[in-house]
Amino acid sequence: MGPLTILSEFPEWINLMIAFCIGIGFGFALEQAGFSSSRKLAGMFYGYDTTVLKVFFTAAIVALAGSQLLSFFGLLNLKLVFVNPYYMNATIIGGIIMGAGFIMGGYCPGTGISALSIGKIDALIFLIGGMVGAFLFAETYPYIQTIAMENYKGPMRIDEWMGISPEIFTLILIIAAVALFWLAELAEKKFSRNEITTDL
Numbered sequence: 001m002g003p004l005t006i007l008s009e010f011p012e013w014i015n016l017m018i019a020f021c022i023g024i025g026f027g028f029a030l031e032q033a034g035f036s037s038s039r040k041l042a043g044m045f046y047g048y049d050t051t052v053l054k055v056f057f058t059a060a061i062v063a064l065a066g067s068q069l070l071s072f073f074g075l076l077n078l079k080l081v082f083v084n085p086y087y088m089n090a091t092i093i094g095g096i097i098m099g100a101g102f103i104m105g106g107y108c109p110g111t112g113i114s115a116l117s118i119g120k121i122d123a124l125i126f127l128i129g130g131m132v133g134a135f136l137f138a139e140t141y142p143y144i145q146t147i148a149m150e151n152y153k154g155p156m157r158i159d160e161w162m163g164i165s166p167e168i169f170t171l172i173l174i175i176a177a178v179a180l181f182w183l184a185e186l187a188e189k190k191f192s193r194n195e196i197t198t199d200l
Contacts (some may be wrong), residue, residue: 030072036115038106038122045103047191050184058175064170089149105129 033055034040043049070076102108105126107115113129115123141148159169 003166016118028119030111030114031118035111036118036120037121038126041108042103042106047187050188053184054181061170061177062183064166064173068166068170083155083157086150086156090148090177093147101130101133104170124183155200166169 031038034051035055040049041052044052048052067076067078067081071078105112105122107123107126109127109130112123112126116127159166162169164172
């Protein structure tokens with residue numbers, strides 16, 4: 001299973017089975033956290049429900065700190081961890097499009113599949129829209145390829161870009177998460193559903 005040295009000697013089908021089980025567990029965790037509700041996800045943008053921020057920030061910290069601990073004990077080879085190549089133009093434009101789709105549809109691709117698995121019709125419409133968008137992107141790619149491929153920065157990690165060690169970056173991220181969690185609590189109190197309903 002890639003960089004996990006403890007699994008490197010296992011047959012490929014066992015690695016695939018483990019990955020399959022991890023995927024099911026991830027989907028179950030999303031559903032249990034309430035991410036199958038488009039209102040909860042949209043609530044992040046309106047400030048009355050910051051569960052999305054809390055869960056994903058917590059997941060990022062656990063993954064980052066966990067990977068470093070596994071590497072320290074020789075169980076994970078961080079040099080084999082794939083780092084996405086960074087295209088600045090594509091990242092900015094794609095981020096704007098996905099952010100707009102997120103707030104209008106109430107889902108991201110992962111949470112949309114989680115919601116569809118429990119029978120949410122709006123998630124089905126959202127995913128169909130995503131597939132249509134992917135089709136249009138593929139069909140128009142020759143015309144937008146130049147823009148998408150410009151400002152290529154290569155495989156880039158934030159800690160390397162900042163010129164600091166991974167450990168220092170992890171500490172900064174944890175401090176930022178604590179501050180954001182505190183701000184999120186303030187936002188939920190200020191933009192509670194009761195106040196929104198009253199205003200409307």
